[in-house]
Amino acid sequence: MTIVKRLSPASFLLPILLAVCCPVSSTAADGKDSRPPPEPRAYRSATACASCHPEIYKSWKSSRHATSFTDPVFQLPYDRIRRSHPRKAVICEQCHNPGRFLLPPNAPLAAIFAQEGVTCDFCHSIESVRLEGPFPRYHASPGVMRGPRGGEPGKRVHATTFSGLHVTSELCGGCHEFRNEFGILVLGTYSEWAGSFYRGEGIHCQFCHLPQIFDAKFMASKQKKGPLDHAMSEGRKRERLAKAIPMRAVLRVSENEAKLTVTLKNETVGHKTPSGIPTSRLRLVSTLYDAEGKVLGRKEEVFEQVVGDGAGKPLEKPELIFTAAREVLKDNRLGPKETRRIEQAFPLGGAKAAKAEVALLYEEPLTDISLRMREIDLPVSSVVVPAKAGNSALRAALIAIVAILLLLAAVVYVRRKGR
Ligand code: HEC
Ligand code: HEC
Ligand code: HEC
Ligand code: HEC
Ligand code: HEC
Known part of the structure; x- marks a missing residue:
């Protein structure tokens, strides 16, 4: 009623x-029903x-x-x-x-x-x-x-x-x-x-x-x-993200400085990463250790888009991002197929660097902090790289030797083919 x-x-x-x-x-789903x-x-x-x-x-x-x-x-x-x-x-x-x-x-x-x-x-x-x-x-x-x-x-x-x-x-x-x-x-x-x-x-x-x-x-x-x-759920899966955004790192140590070079590539994300609403971001965290595991330094780099209110103030609330954004304050996200090299220098001040740990996190900060209902940080991948001597003269000599060997090999190959 x-x-x-x-x-x-x-x-x-x-x-x-x-x-x-x-x-x-x-x-009828029997194939005869006309x-x-x-x-x-x-x-x-x-x-x-x-x-x-x-x-x-x-x-x-x-x-x-x-x-x-x-x-x-x-x-x-x-x-x-x-x-x-x-x-x-x-x-x-x-x-x-x-x-x-x-x-x-x-x-x-x-x-x-x-x-x-x-x-x-x-x-x-x-x-x-x-x-x-x-x-x-x-x-x-x-x-x-x-x-x-x-x-x-x-x-x-x-x-x-x-x-x-x-x-x-x-x-x-x-x-x-x-x-x-x-x-x-x-x-x-x-x-x-x-x-x-x-x-x-x-x-x-x-x-x-x-x-x-x-x-x-x-x-x-x-x-x-x-x-x-x-x-x-492409963006939620850690293994897929690690493949989509592969990361490499090299740590070179000289007398008073450690130099970390991280290479990130947007390999298989069909658009910028992160994309969509400018609240998600990728965070790269590098930590430098000595042989005893003591932390010698930490550095961060955040890849994101930040929009502002027109007077330089970043907007974080989604409703304002959509309706009140008047300027783009930052956009260093990785474009499709883009490779990005990030150089980080750590002054050593007498300490001896042994390794660095580099971690990539995919973050979706809660737009309303009181609601603790969503995973905030998704660790994508992390690598530990041992320190290499950063002696540039030695490196140049090595590269020269390799180049000469390659050239010799090429000459031999061409001659043989010519016969
Ligand atoms: C009584 C069973 C039944 C129901 C209920 C049903 N479907 Fe289907 N649907 C089928 C069958 C059978 C096919 C053809 C075979 C296949 O593609 O799986 C199909 C095919 C489709 C296709 C493919 C069309 C194409 O051309 O590619 C779509 C889209 C679809 N259904 C959507 C829906 C949506 C949306 C609903 C609910 C609103 C729905 N179906 C409800 C049985 C059903
Ligand atoms: C955001 C839009 C969107 C929503 C929501 C959505 N679909 Fe689809 N669906 C698609 C698209 C696009 C394709 C075709 C993708 C392709 O072939 O690459 C598809 C394909 C299909 C097919 C064909 C599958 C086949 O094997 O070819 C079926 C059946 C279907 N959807 C049913 C549904 C049903 C049932 C729901 C809800 C439970 C649903 N879809 C919700 C966009 C949507
Ligand atoms: C070549 C594969 C590929 C194509 C094509 C692609 N995406 Fe994605 N997409 C991904 C991957 C991988 C992620 C996870 C990484 C990320 O979030 O940046 C993702 C993430 C997303 C997200 C979550 C964004 C975020 O950062 O929170 C959205 C939304 C999305 N894609 C929509 C789309 C739409 C719409 C299209 C077509 C215009 C599209 N994607 C085309 C692979 C792809
Ligand atoms: C009617 C509007 C509409 C259409 C059409 C639509 N989407 Fe969406 N999509 C949304 C909205 C809104 C969200 C965000 C939902 C939320 O998180 O509250 C979303 C979320 C997503 C996400 C998840 C992003 C994340 O952060 O995980 C992906 C991936 C995505 N859409 C892909 C697609 C693809 C691919 C198509 C086309 C086949 C499509 N959408 C079509 C409105 C749409
Ligand atoms: C043109 C379509 C569109 C309009 C208009 C729109 N949204 Fe969305 N919204 C989306 C899509 C698509 C996503 C998912 C993007 C992503 O995951 O990066 C999204 C994501 C969001 C999210 C994040 C959801 C989550 O689960 O993380 C919030 C919050 C949101 N929108 C709020 C709003 C509000 C408030 C408005 C109105 C002022 C609005 N949106 C207008 C398409 C729209």
Whole structure:
């Protein structure tokens, strides 16, 4: 009774509700069914997809897309801006709660979609995207699932259609790129990618962030590939980060100085690292020890983007980063495929340096410090390098000897070939 009463003022919502509660009843999946598949012309909750796409549902559920609206890390700044500048708060929802712009605000599904953040039916209903200009940037229409394959006759339980957009970075670019009203590029992941080697090679976001799940079941049946992993967790995995940003170090010690040279490379991150919201950063920490393990010195270098309020003051609160940034104060992040050499000099003052330890950390500082609910420092990798004598005359002599030997070898080779 209460349900009917609540619905009566807006009875047009009934089909939507039905679609949520009673997802697509399955038609024959035996390959002989030639009837057109049912086409529910309404958006559906992610829970309606779970029964048939369980692995994808599970991985999406663990993603930050699924919690993009409900996560307190978002809710706190969102709440602050809603109270101070309600008009500006609307922009946050464009990306963190995209359902709000597809559904009437009082539709029951609107509340469910908000709980689900960047949800399945939003992404798979997208028809087109505008990368710049005013919001909303996405044009979507429900019912037909757009994806990388297109119709698979006989298996269709909902209509599907091939969408070229879904295999390109443009699909992601509508949300992973944002320039604020003062012209500051707050999120530049899409354009960083678009200006990189990866675009030329046709390596889109999906290639790295939506990898195939290698399920034993699929391996056994000769069909190598399982469904796609929707967790988008590339940035959370330590082993992958260590491979993505390899690090080398050399320590040279002379009479009164130790010189540490660290080489970092952005090997396989398809954009700057770190990218996205300017709160994450990479921290390089070097510590110099003597033979007894006593610390002789410590140095740090932080790779990050910092935006300011226009008067030189750095902004840290996410809502201000998005709405009030007027200048970029610092940006020393590593571009795609960039190699960076960092030289650090430690004065020794009589002490004897024996080794250095270099650690790379991936940090996502909590935007609201009171909430200790997220891992802050993710140690990416660390190396220990022994000291080498930094005698430059000796080194030059060695290099000369090696060069002469190589030259001799080349001469011998050319002569032999000539015969
Ligand atoms: C951020 C947008 C986004 C969200 C959210 C999303 N998907 Fe996807 N999904 C994609 C993209 C993009 C592809 C195609 C990737 C490719 O082929 O490279 C895809 C592929 C798929 C495929 C095809 C798999 C295959 O093996 O070819 C299915 C099925 C699917 N998604 C279902 C879901 C379900 C179910 C959910 C929610 C639990 C979901 N998706 C959430 C973007 C999304
Ligand atoms: C009754 C089972 C069932 C339900 C419920 C279901 N699907 Fe599917 N879906 C399938 C089957 C079967 C296929 C075709 C085989 C495949 O790709 O796995 C498919 C294919 C897809 C594709 C691939 C389309 C393409 O062209 O690449 C997408 C995307 C997709 N589904 C999304 C969803 C989303 C989003 C939901 C929830 C709103 C959902 N599905 C609910 C069974 C279902
Ligand atoms: C409707 C907007 C929207 C679309 C479309 C979208 N994203 Fe996102 N994405 C977000 C938001 C918002 C977050 C941040 C969620 C949070 O942390 O609260 C996010 C987070 C992520 C993260 C996790 C970042 C981290 O810090 O771990 C990755 C990776 C990602 N998205 C990749 C993609 C890819 C790849 C696509 C395209 C297939 C895509 N996104 C499409 C809005 C979107
Ligand atoms: C060649 C592989 C590759 C491609 C292509 C790629 N990424 Fe990434 N991405 C990574 C790796 C590795 C990380 C983890 C390192 C990091 O966070 O900097 C990452 C991290 C991220 C993050 C978390 C950012 C942060 O620093 O908190 C987001 C968001 C993201 N990618 C979105 C995208 C989008 C959107 C695209 C397409 C425009 C894309 N990625 C293309 C490999 C890739
Ligand atoms: C153009 C789309 C877009 C708009 C507009 C937007 N965001 Fe985001 N937001 C994102 C994406 C994408 C990420 C993830 C980037 C990353 O991980 O580096 C993100 C990340 C965040 C994070 C960090 C979340 C986490 O889990 O670490 C917070 C907090 C946040 N946004 C708050 C806001 C607030 C507040 C607003 C409105 C003033 C806003 N955003 C507007 C797309 C957007």
